[in-house]
Amino acid sequence: MQEHYPSTGFGTLQSEILDRGLCTGCSICTIMCRLENIAFDGRPFMKQDCVNCQLCTIVCPKANGVSPVLQKEWESHNRYALIRSARSTDEGILKVCQDGGVTTALLWYALNKGYINGAAVSGVKDLNPVPLIATTYEELLSSAGVRYSPSPTHQALLPLARNNANYRKIRLGLVGTPCQVLALRNMQMPDMEGVVLEPSDHIEFIIGLFCMEQFDGELISYLGKKMDIQKAKKFKITKEGLNITFPDGSKTIVGHDEINKFVRYNCRFCTDFTAMYADISVGSAGSGNGWTTVIIKSDIGKKLYYGALKEGFIVENEKNPNTGMIERLTKRKMKQVENLKKAHDN
Ligand SMILES: Cc1cc2nc3c(=O)[nH]c(=O)nc-3n(C[C@H](O)[C@H](O)[C@H](O)COP(=O)(O)OP(=O)(O)OC[C@H]3O[C@@H](n4cnc5c(N)ncnc54)[C@H](O)[C@@H]3O)c2cc1C
Ligand code: SF4
Ligand code: SF4
Ligand code: SF4
The missing domain is CATH 3.40.640 (Aspartate Aminotransferase; domain 2)
Structure with a gap:
């Protein structure tokens, strides 16, 4: 899979950031690519050929850090x-x-x-x-x-x-x-x-x-198996864990131990x-x-x-x-x- 990408430009994002699980999902690389080469579905991926202009790597907070x-x-x-x-x-x-x-x-x-x-x-x-x-x-x-x-x-x-x-x-x-x-x-x-x-x-x-x-988006699917999560009104992380408030004022706390894996x-x-x-x-x-x-x-x-x-x-x-x-x-x-x-x- 990796050989498909050039070693610079988007190839750098692919090998140094995406393949290493470091992508934050900020989506800035998708708006940076002037050729509209980068699509996004929670993480970026290449649509077509990259010309190695490097702009996406320059703005990526993980690839470039703080200038x-x-x-x-x-x-x-x-x-x-x-x-x-x-x-x-x-x-x-x-x-x-x-x-x-x-x-x-x-x-x-x-x-x-x-x-x-x-x-x-x-x-x-x-x-x-x-x-x-x-x-x-x-x-x-x-x-x-x-x-x-x-x-x-x-x-x-x-x-x-x-x-x-x-x-x-x-x-x-x-x-x-x-x-x-x-x-x-x-x-x-x-x-x-x-x-x-x-x-x-x-x-x-x-x-x-x-x-x-x-947290990964899967947390919501996981919580959906335990409660009617789509009705939740507010989420807040406290010392105890994830506090979920429902429209009738009722609250559920899911402990850190349980949510940490997400x-x-x-x-x-x-x-x-x-x-x-x-x-x-x-x-x-x-x-x-x-x-x-x-x-x-x-x-x-x-x-x-x-x-x-x-x-x-x-x-x-x-x-x-x-x-x-x-x-x-x-x-x-x-x-x-x-x-x-x-x-x-x-
Ligand atoms: C993922 C996340 C983690 C946080 N962790 C902490 C923490 O550990 N300790 C702490 O003190 N505060 C944390 N905060 C900040 C805190 O929860 C409040 O957002 C902050 O205090 C502002 O409150 P407010 O009532 O002024 O915001 P509001 O007036 O309610 O406005 C909230 C703003 O946050 C934006 N927002 C909501 N979700 C996201 C998101 N996922 N990404 C980007 N923007 C978003 C909304 O667009 C809105 O403009 C976190 C916020 C987020 C989004
Ligand atoms: S911004 Fe430049 S380096 Fe990045 S994908 Fe687009 S063409 Fe390639
Ligand atoms: S901890 Fe917050 S700021 Fe840091 S990478 Fe995760 S979402 Fe971004
Ligand atoms: S700019 Fe970097 S961190 Fe942000 S979505 Fe693109 S690859 Fe991920």
Whole structure:
């Protein structure tokens, strides 16, 4: 199978990333290929011949890692980041959001003010994540909450990638896990002087989600054998395991022991907990129930957060977030990878 692919270009993704189980399913390579050679069904595959232009490997967060340009640019953003705990003030958002609804509230604020005309988010169909450009309040509400399997969110950018004249003026906010954030930044700041790879120039800001791990899509089929999973309203990972809430308010917890076998292999090699390269990062860790922890980094991140605060789209928690907890989780993620590498070397 492998000999079918050239040794560079998509061949590199195939042998170094896909065959080794390291693909995160971020889907950025599919929008990068100008020849539309890469199809996607949860993971990328070649449709036709590859010309070895290397663009897909340049943006792949696993093949290329973090470029020195990006690392340099974000070093000071991370050093001087502000950390807050906040929540949405909108009742509609609070009913459907995962934690404090800050993510959806910031997108709604940016849409409302005309800073963006859409948000690239994870939509949902039959509990599965699907790509969505949300342009209305209702569409934003439909995307709130968490899906714990990979969302091909970047595929929502496909029409923009094809340089369609109708889309020239589109400005978007984008929400993603740390690997998705890195993929997008690799397009915005590849190691090529002054180059920005389209369509990442349509993205005004990126909101990154804290992320410890993701699960294979099979988890939902497995849970479907135990309960009427399609009726589930909300999923949340806690210390106890996967908490599943149903519309009548009843809850079921499936322990970590049981769900661990569905953790994606690639996530075991991931060191980024807080979405280092996002303009704003959000998570539940560090804040109490019903609040979102927010790390504000770049100038655009500050403009977005303080604008939403000033205009009453969000409110701040009087209690500061527990930064020690975030540091501990960040270190735990890095340690896991270190241990795995050691075990591998021995
Ligand atoms: C896979 C995953 C793992 C996470 N792990 C942790 C963790 O270990 N610790 C922690 O503190 N926080 C974690 N989070 C973040 C946390 O669950 C909340 O998303 C975050 O606190 C924001 O809450 P909110 O109420 O502001 O979001 P909401 O306003 O409800 O908005 C949620 C946003 O998340 C997007 N989204 C949902 N599912 C996905 C997905 N699979 N991929 C990409 N985008 C998605 C939606 O499009 C929406 O824009 C994780 C999130 C995800 C998606
Ligand atoms: S982006 Fe370039 S290297 Fe990658 S599959 Fe397309 S043609 Fe091949
Ligand atoms: S770019 Fe994303 S989807 Fe493509 S191979 Fe890399 S990790 Fe997988
Ligand atoms: S653990 Fe890392 S690789 Fe896995 S989904 Fe989260 S950010 Fe992506």
